[in-house]
Structure formats: C-alpha cells, structure tokens
Amino acid sequence: MIAARGSLAAATGNDHRMLTVGLFLGFVAITLGITIWASRHNRTANDFYAGGREFSAAQNGLAISGDYMSAASFLGIAGLISLVGYDGFLYSIGFLVAWLVVLMLVAELVRNCGRYTMADVLAFRMSQRPVRTAAGASTIVVSIFYLLAQMVGAGSLVALLLGDGNGSAQTLTIIVVGMLMIVYVTFGGMKGTTWIQIVKAALLMAGAVLLTVLVLVRFHGNVNEILRSAAATSGKGDAFLQPGLQYGSSLTSRIDFISLALALVLGTAGLPHILVRFYTVPTARAARRSVMWAIGLIGSFYLMTIVLGFGAAAVLGSDRIRASNKAGNTALPLLAEEVGGGGDSIGGVVLLAVIAAVAFATILAVVAGLTLASSASAAHDLYAAVIHKGRASEKEELAAARLSAIVIGAVAIALSLTAQKLNVAFLVALAFAVAASANLPTILFTLFWRRFNTRGTMWAINGGLVSSVLLVVFSPVVSGGPNPLITAVDFHWFPLANPGIVSIPIGFLSGWIGTLRSKEDVDDSKFAEMEVRSLTGAGAY
Amino acid sequence: MTTSSYREREYGRAPVDRGPVPVARSGRHARPEDPRGDVYLQVQASPEFQEIRRRYRDFAFPMSALFLAWYLAYVLASTMARDLMARRIVGEFNVALAFGLAQFASTFVFTWLYARHAVRKRDRAALDLRWVTQERFR
Numbered sequence: 001m002i003a004a005r006g007s008l009a010a011a012t013g014n015d016h017r018m019l020t021v022g023l024f025l026g027f028v029a030i031t032l033g034i035t036i037w038a039s040r041h042n043r044t045a046n047d048f049y050a051g052g053r054e055f056s057a058a059q060n061g062l063a064i065s066g067d068y069m070s071a072a073s074f075l076g077i078a079g080l081i082s083l084v085g086y087d088g089f090l091y092s093i094g095f096l097v098a099w100l101v102v103l104m105l106v107a108e109l110v111r112n113c114g115r116y117t118m119a120d121v122l123a124f125r126m127s128q129r130p131v132r133t134a135a136g137a138s139t140i141v142v143s144i145f146y147l148l149a150q151m152v153g154a155g156s157l158v159a160l161l162l163g164d165g166n167g168s169a170q171t172l173t174i175i176v177v178g179m180l181m182i183v184y185v186t187f188g189g190m191k192g193t194t195w196i197q198i199v200k201a202a203l204l205m206a207g208a209v210l211l212t213v214l215v216l217v218r219f220h221g222n223v224n225e226i227l228r229s230a231a232a233t234s235g236k237g238d239a240f241l242q243p244g245l246q247y248g249s250s251l252t253s254r255i256d257f258i259s260l261a262l263a264l265v266l267g268t269a270g271l272p273h274i275l276v277r278f279y280t281v282p283t284a285r286a287a288r289r290s291v292m293w294a295i296g297l298i299g300s301f302y303l304m305t306i307v308l309g310f311g312a313a314a315v316l317g318s319d320r321i322r323a324s325n326k327a328g329n330t331a332l333p334l335l336a337e338e339v340g341g342g343g344d345s346i347g348g349v350v351l352l353a354v355i356a357a358v359a360f361a362t363i364l365a366v367v368a369g370l371t372l373a374s375s376a377s378a379a380h381d382l383y384a385a386v387i388h389k390g391r392a393s394e395k396e397e398l399a400a401a402r403l404s405a406i407v408i409g410a411v412a413i414a415l416s417l418t419a420q421k422l423n424v425a426f427l428v429a430l431a432f433a434v435a436a437s438a439n440l441p442t443i444l445f446t447l448f449w450r451r452f453n454t455r456g457t458m459w460a461i462n463g464g465l466v467s468s469v470l471l472v473v474f475s476p477v478v479s480g481g482p483n484p485l486i487t488a489v490d491f492h493w494f495p496l497a498n499p500g501i502v503s504i505p506i507g508f509l510s511g512w513i514g515t516l517r518s519k520e521d522v523d524d525s526k527f528a529e530m531e532v533r534s535l536t537g538a539g540a541y
Numbered sequence: 542m543t544t545s546s547y548r549e550r551e552y553g554r555a556p557v558d559r560g561p562v563p564v565a566r567s568g569r570h571a572r573p574e575d576p577r578g579d580v581y582l583q584v585q586a587s588p589e590f591q592e593i594r595r596r597y598r599d600f601a602f603p604m605s606a607l608f609l610a611w612y613l614a615y616v617l618a619s620t621m622a623r624d625l626m627a628r629r630i631v632g633e634f635n636v637a638l639a640f641g642l643a644q645f646a647s648t649f650v651f652t653w654l655y656a657r658h659a660v661r662k663r664d665r666a667a668l669d670l671r672w673v674t675q676e677r678f679r
Binding site for chain 2: 086089096099100103224241244254255289292299302448526528531532535536537538
C-alpha cells in the first residue's frame with residue numbers, strides 16, 4: 001500500500017488534477033483582474049513604487065505576511081517538522097523573532113527616511129552614485145537569489161502536485177510563473193502586487209486554519225496525543241520531540257545551525273522586498289502597526305504549522321511522507337487528502353486541490369514582490385540616479401522600471417530553467433545571509449551612527465555581500481557536500497553551509513573600519529534631516 | 542491641492558514633491574542652497590527632539606539586546622544543551638517545546654510592549670514636532 005503511493009497522482013488520479021488546475025486558473029483569473037484594475041490607477045511613480053502610500057496598516061500587514069510566507073514556509077516547514085520533528089519547529093522560530101528587529105529598529109525609521117527603495121535610505125546622507133550602485137546591486141542580488149529558489153521550487157512543487165514525473169510540467173510552470181509575475185509588476189505595480197499579496201495571505205491563513213482544525217478534530221483536540229503518536233509513528237521515539245535530528249549530528253552541523261539562525265533573525269530586516277512594503281503606508285505609526293499585524297499573522301501561522309507538521313507525522317507516518325517526496329514538501333497536501341476523508345472521497349480530493357492551489361497562490365505572490373523590489377531598484381537607483389544622475393523624468397524612470405521588470409523576469413526564467421535540475425534550496429538561506437551581512441549593518445549604521453560615511457557604507461555593503469557569496473561558493477553546498485550544486489569537482493574549504501556567523505561580523509566590521517579610514521566630512525545637516533525625519537516624519541514622503 | 546487625499550486628511554499636508562532625488566555632494570556644507578538643512582539642524586538640537594530620541598533609543602536598544610540574547614540562548618540550548626532540552630515536563634511536553642513556545646509568547650509580548658511604549662511616550666510628541674518643523678519649511 002505504502003509503496004504504491006509513489007506520487008500524489010498515483011493515489012488520486014485525474015479528478016484532483018483537473019480540480020487543482022481549475023483552482024490554479026481561478027486564482028490566476030482573480031490576480032489578472034486585480035492587475036487590470038490596478039493598472040488604471042497606476043500613473044505616477046508614487047503609485048508604481050509605493051502603491052500611492054494609502055494602504056492601511058492591516059492591509060499592509062497582510063501584504064507583508066503574503067510577501068514573506070513563501071511556499072517554503074507553507075509546505076517546507078510543515079514538511080520538515082513531519083520528517084525531523086522538533087528541528088523543523090526550531091527553524092521556524094528564527095523567521096518570527098526576526099520581525100522584532102524589523103519592528104524596533106527598522107520599520108518606522110525606514111518608512112520616514114526612504115521614498116521608493118532600500119537605497120534611498122542607504123544613500124540618504126552619502127555620496128549618491130557609488131552608494132546607490134552598491135545598494136542597487138545588493139538589492140538585485142538578494143532578490144534574484146530568492147527569486148531563483150522560489151521559481152525552481154515552484155516548478156518542482158507544481159510538477160509534484162500534478163503528479164507529473166517527466167519534467168515538462170516543471171518547465172511549463174517556471175515559464176508561466178515567470179510570465180505572470182512580469183505581467184503583475186509591469187501593469188499592476190505596487191498597488192496590484194499588494195492586493196495580490198493580500199488575497200494570497202487571506203487564502204493561506206484560511207487554508208492553514210481549515211487544515212489545523214481538521215487535524216485537531218481528528219485528535220479530539222488533544223495536542224499531547226498528536227505529539228505522542230507523531231513520536232511513535234516517526235520511528236524516532238522521544239528524539240522526534242527534541243532538537244538534534246536535523247542539525248545535531250556533529251559540532252560542525254550545530255555551528256552551522258547557529259550560523260543559519262543568525263542570518264534568519266538579522267536578515268529579514270535587510271530584505272529589500274520587505275523594506276519597500278513600508279513605503280505603502282502613510283505614516284511611521286502605520287508602518288509600526290503593519291509590522292504588528294504581520295507578527296500576529298506570521299506567528300499564528302507558524303503555531304498552526306506545528307500542529308500541521310506533527311499532525312502529518314502522526315496521521316501519515318514518516319515513511320509515507322518520505323515515499324512521496326524526500327524533503328517532505330508534499331506532507332501537507334497528503335495530510336489534506338487524508339483528513340478530508342482519503343484519496344477516494346470527494347472531501348479528500350477537494351481539500352488536496354485547495355491546498356495545492358494555496359501553495360500555487362503563495363508562489364505567485366512572493367515572486368511578484370521580489371520582481372517589483374528589484375526592478376524598482378534597477379530603475380530608481382541604477383537608471384535614474386546613477387546613469388542619469390538624477391535628471392531622468394518620472395516618465396522615463398517609470399518606463400525603465402517596467403522594462404527592468406521584463407528583463408529581470410526574463411533573466412529569472414532563463415536562470416531557473418538552467419538550474420531546474422540543480423539543488424538551489426540553499427539560495428534562500430544565502431539571500432538571508434547577504435541581507436544580514438550587507439544590508440542590515442549599513443541600515444543600522446546609517447540610521448544610528450553619526451560618523452558613518454560613504455566609504456563605510458561602501459565597505460559594509462561590499463564586505464558583507466562579497467564575503468557571504470564567496471563563503472558559500474567555497475562551502476559544501478556548492479561542492480563536496482552531500483548534495484552539492486557541482487558534483488564533478490570538490491573545491492570547498494569553508495566547512496559551513498551557512499556563512500552568516502562569519503559574514504555578518506565582516507559586514508559590521510568593514511563598515512566600521514571603512515568609516516574610520518576615511519577623512520570625509522560628515523554632512524551634519526543631512527544627518528540632522530535623517531534623524532528628525534526618521535523619528536518625527538517631518539518632511540517624509 | 543484641489544482634492545485632499547486620505548493621507549492629507551489623516552496626517553496633514555504631504556510634503557511638496559521635489560521631483561527626482563537630487564544628487565547631493567558629500568561634505569559639511571554640501572547643500573547651502575537648501576534652507577531646510579538649517580531647520581533640521583535646529584530641530585535636531587532642540588530639547589523636544591532630544592527627548593523623543595532619548596525615549597526611543599533608551600527603549601529600543603536595550604529591548605533589542607534583550608530579545609536577541611533571549612533568542613540566542615534558545616538557539617544555543619537547542620544545539621548545545623540537548624539533555625536539558627530533552628527533559629519532560631508533563632506528558633509528551635518537554636523543555637524544548639516549552640522553550641520554543643516561550644519564544645512565540647515573548648515575541649508577542651515584546652511587540653505589545655514596544656507598541657505601548659511608542660504610543661504612550663513618543664507618538665504625541667513626535668507628531669507635535671512634525672507640525673512645528675513642517676510649519677517652518679513654508
């Protein structure tokens with residue numbers, strides 16, 4: 001019986017596949033409708049980049065959650081818990097605690113200092129062209145890494161959900177997802193993208209609540225029973241409920257996890273596609289309240305993930321989950337099918353299709369946010385400020401932003417198609433590491449340290465960016481590890497898969513040393529403007 | 542301004558859009574032509590602003606150090622103190638699960654504390670200073 005369930009489709013046949021595709025198309029229709037509506041209200045740069053700055057805190061909080069919770073969170077973390085138990089839960093906590101950094105140190109101040117991009121804040125009181133070039137490059141690198149992981153993941157996920165083994169569904173999904181995100185961003189801009197993220201976040205929360213309730217009902221609300229039977233069916237016993245199954249075999253792997261945890265907790269506040277979300281609300285107070293909404297939503301989502309992950313282990317057993325997908329990515333769809341009444345029942349088929357569609361919606365919303373943030377930076381920072389030295393007209397800048405979205409989308413499709421057979425899951429962790437090592441030190445220094453100057457900014461961005469990327473290139477994830485990117489040769493010398501524990505201090509240190517090594521005068525009136533604006537909003541956009 | 546937007550009704554007049562961000566040179570008096578720079582310098586030096594800044598920093602910095610240390614303690618315990626984490630409390634519920642759930646609880650509590658502090662100690666004064674400062678730009 002267990003062996004027969006090689007893929008989801010083997011168990012459920014065409015009914016669910018038709019229904020899933022139908023729901024996918026339904027979601028695509030809704031998002032295209034939103035995009036058409038938004039394109040009519042999308043004339044100025046303020047509309048395109050910042051959605052007119054008229055979203056409410058609750059709307060933006062939902063959109064932030066929609067932007068942040070990727071399919072990797074929805075299917076990945078629950079799947080991880082279902083296979084390795086406690087360590088999956090441990091992993092999820094970094095993603096939540098990170099929001100306290102955003103709340104207390106970043107959101108309000110960035111909202112008031114910046115205008116359209118992360119580089120607006122970093123270049124605020126510095127020499128414009130070098131800083132915007134570096135910050136724009138960092139924005140695009142982080143976003144492309146994240147985007148690639150999402151698109152390749154989307155391809156394999158949809159192929160898995162539709163039960164297609166030969167890879168054509170994967171290729172098709174990457175192309176369709178890429179084209180859709182280009183359409184969303186070029187026509188809908190920030191307004192359209194935000195509404196797509198709001199709809200997605202609502203669907204995701206509804207899907208998670210529904211599934212959590214069904215799991216709890218099945219166990220008569222007895223969480224202890226879920227844990228007990230998860231530990232029993234996992235074959236790991238008590239170890240399943242304790243840390244160590246995933247990140248614990250050696251000292252290196254423990255340090256590796258600490259390194260990952262640092263990047264997660266500090267990286268979120270440096271993710272460009274998250275930072276630009278604060279420009280969509282009218283005040284710093286609204287930015288703060290949108291983070292509070294996001295913390296509430298993301299926190300409750302991860303709490304439900306615990307029930308879902310352990311529930312999947314208890315209901316399905318690790319063997320069945322692993323037989324469907326080694327990484328556990330199909331644990332939730334399988335669980336949905338089971339608690340809906342099984343593969344032969346209408347309930348099971350419908351619930352499976354719904355969860356698959358939620359995962360698809362999740363992917364589309366996340367890639368749209370990433371494409372928007374990176375094309376905004378390409379147009380506003382690189383094209384308008386660096387190439388045209390700030391003399392490009394708004395119309396030219398907007399045309400450049402739309403063109404950038406098309407180019408970045410096309411590049412992302414091409415790279416994803418090239419990489420679709422490779423293991424690129426590490427790119428999400430790398431995006432967080434770059435954000436934590438290059439972007440966060442620069443943001444904190446520029447907001448809080450008067451002496452910080454252009455050279456310090458350049459050193460911090462470049463030091464953090466280059467060190468985190470290089471350490472990963474020479475790490476076991478690229479060569480020499482258990483499932484490396486390149487199998488033919490082994491040139492790794494850095495023992496950890498996650499560079500954060502080294503690259504984050506390098507980012508902070510190089511910003512500090514660079515500042516001290518420069519004789520450049522600090523522009524006191526610009527620093528005064530930054531401080532007053534950041535804390536009061538006087539003169540903010 | 543012919544129509545007033547939601548933003549203006551709620552939060553006052555939007556700043557005048559000065560077009561694409563100008564390219565500033567660095568240096569102490571890089572933009573002497575901008576009279577707003579002097580206003581910002583004066584406001585920055587005012588006791589009202591210094592008080593807002595002090596209240597923000599005195600709360601946000603220690604709290605950030607606290608929650609980062611608390612999170613790091615959890616990560617270190619999970620990776621290095623396995624025996625402690627494996628200890629059972631009640632039923633299947635062990636120290637590791639309790640510590641993890643405590644991270645959720647503390648995140649919600651820290652969020653609430655920060656928001657309460659901002660509303661009580663900062664928002665009113667910051668908004669007042671914003672009006673005063675923007676008045677002086679006219």
